[in-house]
Amino acid sequence: MILEKISNPQKYISHHLNHLQIDLRNFQIIKPGTMSSYFWVINIDSIIFSLILGCFFLSVFYIVGKTIHIGIPNKLQAGIELVFEFINSNVKSMYVGKNTLIAPLSLTVFVWVFLMNLMDLVPIDFIPLISEKFFKLPAMRIVPSADINITLSMSLGVFFLIVFYTIKIKGFIGFLKELTLQPFNHPIFSIFNFILEIVALVSKPISLGLRLFGNMYAGEMIFILISGFLPWWLQCFLNVPWAIFHILIIFLQAFIFMVLTIVYLSIASQSHKS
Secondary structure: OHHHHOOOHHHHHHHHOOOOEEEOOOOEEEOOOOOOOHHHEEEHHHHHHHHHHHHHHHHHHHHHHHOOOOOOOOHHHHHHHHHHHHHHHHHHHHOOOOOOOHHHHHHHHHHHHHHHHHHHHOOOOHHHHHHHHHOOOOOOOOOHHHOHHHHHHHHHHHHHHHHHHHHHHHHHHHHHHHHHOOOOOOHHHHHHHHHHHHHHHHHHHHHHHHHHHHHHHHHHHHHHHHHHHOOHHHHHHHHHHHHHHHHHHHHHHHHHHHHHHHHHHHHHHOOOOO
16 A cells, blocks of 8 residues: 555555544454445544553553652753743642642643654554555554544543533532523523523533644644655655644643643632622
């Protein structure tokens, strides 16, 4: 498949946009182009790389935490301390109230999303070629944040936290008041308020997930187009500048996802005022 890009770039591009999928009904790998019930299909490549990157993040931070030096830190410890300070300063400036979960959650969100985005800088043919040659896998995509199922799953987790802390801090009655008495504080507008607030509440995780997916999918698509339509000796003239610019996008999207998570939880944690 990968070597067909010279004679058939459209097939090459289509191949790189296919996920490694498994049908949960029979636990068989689905060949690209095969029709199957989407409800029973999972993108196993996105899940595997998400777990690998999550374990890598936890392992590195755990090892550094166990071998921390109080005196002169090594480069890895210094880098992680900078990340800690960066996250901590943002949490203090944006989160209203006290919650021991917010800082660790923000750190996890930022680093995990950053690592998933960073996979976009791996050469587009490298891992798919290995998986095809040695493991006979029909497809392989390595950027989890370019999979809408992953980004919406993460944003759905944030949504559950928003609802949980809203009910925990304001109570279930306070939560209902926010849905029925805002923005128009009159019982006659309760149904209208409820519709507006439900739309606003549901749009938070959807926009959070779609924003990350859209930006990373577009970035991945540009790398695929460059690789699919240009000869190898010409690709570097576009790949390198785009990769340098894409580093900013990788960091910015992780930062935006973290910031919006903090802001949404901060709003949910504010006490209700009648």
